[in-house]
Amino acid sequence: MKPTNEPTFRQSVDMMFNRAVAKMDLPPGLEEKIRVCNATYTVRFGVRLRGQIHTFTGYRSVHSEHMEPVKGGIRYALEVNQDEVEALAALMTYKCALVEAPFGGSKGGLRIDPRKYDEHELEQITRRFAYELAKRDLIHPSQNVPAPDMGTGEREMAWIADQYARMNTTDINARACVTGKPLNAGGISGRVEATGRGVQYALREFFRDARDVEKANLSGKLDGKRVIIQGLGNVGYHAAKFLSEEDGCQIIGIIERDGALFNEAGLNVEDVREWIVKHGGVSGFPDAAHHAEGNAVLEEACDILIPAALEGVINLSNAARIKAPLIIEAANGPITAGADDILRQKGVVIIPDMYANAGGVTVSYFEWVKNLSHIRFGRMQRRQEEARHQLVIDELERLDRYLGDAWSMTPEFKTKYLRGADELELVRSGLDDTMRIAYQSMRDVWHEREDVEDLRTAAYLVSIGKVAASYRAKGL
């Protein structure tokens, strides 16, 4: 468990920010303006359930409005509190700046255990929360655009979108008031997998540069790397699935609420996921050792550690015992500021949260653009692209006939080349491009500046620089 002598989550984010900003030359006062959270709205509302009124507490925090709308998920968890939403809102500011999603940072939370309510009750609660936020423009296509986070998903986003539309019947852009919606309610292909997919693209980019791999005391490619993952929720599941199925990684450890599974020979992610859905946890899963004290597995030897669940899981109490040479923060804030110091001194390379989990907001950006343009990506170009590719194929077929046995076109090439990109392919391509470019911007700082030892500081330098530039452009 997290020791009590550690700073809060928000203080931890501020400390990391301060470390980076000390290496910058910002005009006096601007660093404080960027660091502080602009406003946090707390709401308490009642919903009549099971014959009595239940009072819920919710938050929506706006960290920075240097760009609008502001963006960030809504979390449903019992641990939600003001300090946490403010920390998460700050991370959204830096995250959006780093991946050039044109948003300020925001975050919301509702203090609730969603597993204690049935679907109809959750809908009533969500609609009421959305009503409270929308009436203050804290949900609004051009002001504040929420998205899923822990404990929420497509279903909740669909309720929020519908609630907003009911309250704003003439707003033609109503659907852009929230992202992460199901496809049939204005969502975009590839949003559900986006954060996990982003983690995969981030690791691929990391392994493209041998110097970075060497800094982590690793060698070779992503293929064959031994991975331990904490949390098989939406982010962890997709990251583990793609890394094992497409990049040849071995998932040797999976940590969940009720303990951890460990198998040096590799776990089948789909099988584990199915087991969790059926049995509510990992306990009893065959073909793996089960550790009742799940977090102990964070300390096992592996090549890549992926915390994809809660904040603060790597802290002063366990940081010194972490053996992984490379950690990628798929969750927000899984490493406390104190643990970050310890790991840095040990030479552990950390791919920081504001970059590593930015895949979600990146695809949210695409969804928002789709909603505002009222057209699916690829709808205009796809068949035209196919027609142009057909011309090339026709020519190659002519050549094929001419050359006889000497050469022939492979059938796979023909089918692959002919197909115009659909929305999912375009989304993945846009996400891949975003993750590569953002990583490269951090990598440049990391390699070029002698006073920057780690990727987190590099990430802050890039993103604070961008936020500062837009404040300057506003005349501040």
Ligand code: GLU
């Ligand atoms: N909740 C996600 C995050 O922490 C997604 C935010 C969004 O898509 O706006 O990045």
